[in-house]
Amino acid sequence: MKTERATLSSELLAAVVREAEAACPHECCGLLLGQRTAEGWQIARTYAMRNVSAKPELGFEFDTREQLHAYREAEAAGLEIVGHYHSHPNARAGPSPTDLQIARERYDRGLWLILAIAHGKIIDASLWRLRGEPGEFVRVQLDA
Amino acid sequence: MAQIIIPSALRAFTHQQAKLEAAGNTVGELLNDLAKRFPELRRHLFDEQGRLRKFVNVFVGDEEIRSLQNEDTPVRTSDAVSIVPSVAGG
Numbered sequence: 001m002k003t004e005r006a007t008l009s010s011e012l013l014a015a016v017v018r019e020a021e022a023a024c025p026h027e028c029c030g031l032l033l034g035q036r037t038a039e040g041w042q043i044a045r046t047y048a049m050r051n052v053s054a055k056p057e058l059g060f061e062f063d064t065r066e067q068l069h070a071y072r073e074a075e076a077a078g079l080e081i082v083g084h085y086h087s088h089p090n091a092r093a094g095p096s097p098t099d100l101q102i103a104r105e106r107y108d109r110g111l112w113l114i115l116a117i118a119h120g121k122i123i124d125a126s127l128w129r130l131r132g133e134p135g136e137f138v139r140v141q142l143d144a
Numbered sequence: 145m146a147q148i149i150i151p152s153a154l155r156a157f158t159h160q161q162a163k164l165e166a167a168g169n170t171v172g173e174l175l176n177d178l179a180k181r182f183p184e185l186r187r188h189l190f191d192e193q194g195r196l197r198k199f200v201n202v203f204v205g206d207e208e209i210r211s212l213q214n215e216d217t218p219v220r221t222s223d224a225v226s227i228v229p230s231v232a233g234g
Contacts, residue, residue: 029231053232061232064201064208068228071151081152086233098234106199106229107188108153 005040005141006111006127008032013144016046017122020087020115027051029060029086031070032111033079041082041111041140047073049084059098060086083111083129091118095128095137103130103137111140146174146219149226157185166225171202172215174225189227199230 020028031047047070053061062084074081088096093116095103102108109130116124127140145165150158158164159182166181168174175196179186191197202209203226209217219225 029233059232059234062230064228064230065206067231068203068206068226071149071226071228084231096234102233106153106231108229108231109156110153112233 001131001138003139003141004129005143006043007040007143008043008113008127010144012043012046013125016085016113017115017125019048020117021120021122023051023087024089024117024120026056027053027058027060027087027089028115029062030084031067031074031081032083032085032113033074033077034082035080036082043082043111044079045077046085051086057089081110083113085113085115087115087117089117091116091123093124094126094139100130100135100137104135109135112137113142146221146223146225148174148178149224151227151229153229154185154188154227157182157188169218170213170215171204171209171217171219171225172196174219175202175215199232201228201230202226203228 029051030049032043034042034044049062051060052063053059112128127142128137129140131138145167148164148166150162166174166177168177189200204223
């Protein structure tokens with residue numbers, strides 16, 4: 001399986017990391033906007049979303065109305081929703097079993113940027129995408 | 145015909161089309177028309193009993209259909225109908 005690549009500027013990544021650290025002990029979450037080209041994914045913008053999960057220290061969930069507005073903003077900016085990001089304040093690097101279950105159930109095959117936080121500080125940032133059937137998360141090369 | 149806005153995640157089943165027109169007077173009729181034309185889309189919209197999946201949200205304009213009349217929500221030809229999949233994780 002060919003390794004996929006994605007670009008994300010170091011400034012955008014730093015901003016998401018700050019957001020994840022500030023949200024701790026809750027998970028932060030947001031959308032990744034950009035486009036897919038023959039060379040890979042280009043993440044041009046991030047869009048912070050409220051985490052409306054009933055247990056935000058254990059999971060994340062978007063508010064669908066806010067999501068609709070984000071979709072419209074992306075379209076107006078000529079960008080596509082290419083994925084989303086969230087943090088793991090429990091220091092887990094990479095997708096959790098819950099991430100896998102939900103991604104399979106909802107056919108969520110966009111990019112998943114996952115930020116692992118330990119004691120309020122970033123320890124890992126990695127990009128993933130569900131591939132195959134029923135689907136396994138495969139790492140995407142992140143060029144920041 | 146009303147316009148349906150397809151989220152990125154489901155465009156793999158609509159030949160990458162982001163906006164489609166569909167026939168029907170209600171949201172349910174529109175979505176079923178879409179599923180007939182794009183059969184692979186059906187299982188991502190409806191469960192085995194033919195009900196809209198719980199993580200599939202549909203807006204008519206700015207209003208989510210669960211706060212209206214669910215799949216019986218009437219749709220006018222001037223309406224934009226948006227499919228918004230719930231995004232969550234752990």
